Amino acid sequence: MPELPEVETVVRTIRPGLVGRTILKVYVGRKKLRVPWSGRWSAALVRQPVLAVNRRGKWIIVELRQGSLLGHLGMTGQLTIQPAERAIAPHTHLRLELDNGLQLRFRDERRFGSIQYFGDLRLLQQYLDARLGPEPFDLVAGHWVAALARSRRPIKTALLDQSLVAGVGNIYADESLFAARIHPKTSAHRLTPAQAEALRRTIAKVLARAIDHHGSSIRNYLDGTGERGQFQNEFRVYGRTDEPCRRCRTPIQRMRLAGRSTHFCPNCQARSRGRPAARSARSR
DNA sequence: CCGACGTCCTGCTAGC
DNA sequence: TGCTAGCAGGACGTCG
Numbered sequence: 001m002p003e004l005p006e007v008e009t010v011v012r013t014i015r016p017g018l019v020g021r022t023i024l025k026v027y028v029g030r031k032k033l034r035v036p037w038s039g040r041w042s043a044a045l046v047r048q049p050v051l052a053v054n055r056r057g058k059w060i061i062v063e064l065r066q067g068s069l070l071g072h073l074g075m076t077g078q079l080t081i082q083p084a085e086r087a088i089a090p091h092t093h094l095r096l097e098l099d100n101g102l103q104l105r106f107r108d109e110r111r112f113g114s115i116q117y118f119g120d121l122r123l124l125q126q127y128l129d130a131r132l133g134p135e136p137f138d139l140v141a142g143h144w145v146a147a148l149a150r151s152r153r154p155i156k157t158a159l160l161d162q163s164l165v166a167g168v169g170n171i172y173a174d175e176s177l178f179a180a181r182i183h184p185k186t187s188a189h190r191l192t193p194a195q196a197e198a199l200r201r202t203i204a205k206v207l208a209r210a211i212d213h214h215g216s217s218i219r220n221y222l223d224g225t226g227e228r229g230q231f232q233n234e235f236r237v238y239g240r241t242d243e244p245c246r247r248c249r250t251p252i253q254r255m256r257l258a259g260r261s262t263h264f265c266p267n268c269q270a271r272s273r274g275r276p277a278a279r280s281a282r283s284r
Numbered sequence: 285c286c287g288a289c290g291t292c293c294t295g296c297t298a299g300c
Numbered sequence: 301t302g303c304t305a306g307c308a309g310g311a312c313g314t315c316g
Binding site (some may be wrong): 003004006034058110112169170172220 | 307309
Binding site (some may be wrong): 286287288289290291292294295296297298299300 | 308
C-alpha cells in the first residue's frame, strides 16, 4: 500500500499525539509477524518517552529515549493513534498505551509489514543504510544520472529499487514516468542525461504533490488519524487501463514489468528509437 | 555482479 | 447466485 507520500502522511499525523508522551503499556496481538515480536522489546518500551517520529524511505522511525521503533507498512499496514477505549480492529498486532489516553496501533492484514525495536541506534542506522539510497528530494543530479547510466534494467524496475532512490513504489513510478514522458521499459542507461535529470525533478514534484493530497487511498491506506488520502483522484495512468490519456486521449495500456502491473500512455510515452547511439560513439 | 522470479499472507472481485 | 482464478500499494531470498 504505502509509498513515500503515504508514509510521510502517517508520520505527520501520528506525530502530534505521540511526541512527548510516555509509553505505559504494550499489548501484543500476534507475535508471529514478518519480524517476530520479542517479549524483551515490550519490556524495553515501557516507561519510555517518545522523542520524535520520522521517516526514511518507506520506513517509519519512532525515536525513544533509549533506542527506536522501526516500522514498515508493507502492502496493507496501518499505524494509527486512537483513544484507548476505541474497538480493536481485526489484524491489530500491536498496541502501545500512552499517558494521554491514546494508543498507537499497528494493524496489517497481509502481514507484509513489520515493526521492530532497535536498542542500538548504530544498528538501526546500519540496517537502513544497507537498504536505502538517497531520499528523492536529496538526489544529487550527477550521482543520479551516473547511477542510471550504469544500469541496464528497465527504468521502471530501477525506480522500484530502494537502494537507488528510497520511497518510490509502483504507483509513483508509473505516475513519474508518465509525467516525464518516458516509456517504462526504456533501459535505464539509454536515457539521455537530460532525460535522467528531468526524471529526477519529476519524481520529486510528483511525490510532493501526492504529499499535499495526503497520499493515495486505493483500498487499505489510511493516515494516522484514520483518514483517506486524495491523490488517487489525480492519477494520470495508475489504475486507468483502457481509459483515455488525460493529455492525448489515447487509451492507457497496462503491462507486466518487474512482476508488477505497469500503466502508461503508448502515445505520450512512446519508446525512443536509436537516440543513444550518438552518445556512445562520442564517449570514446 | 546483475537482473528476473517466486514467496510471504489475506481479502476482494471480475468473469465464468 | 455461487465459485474461483487472479490480482493487490513491498521486500527479500534464490537462482541463472
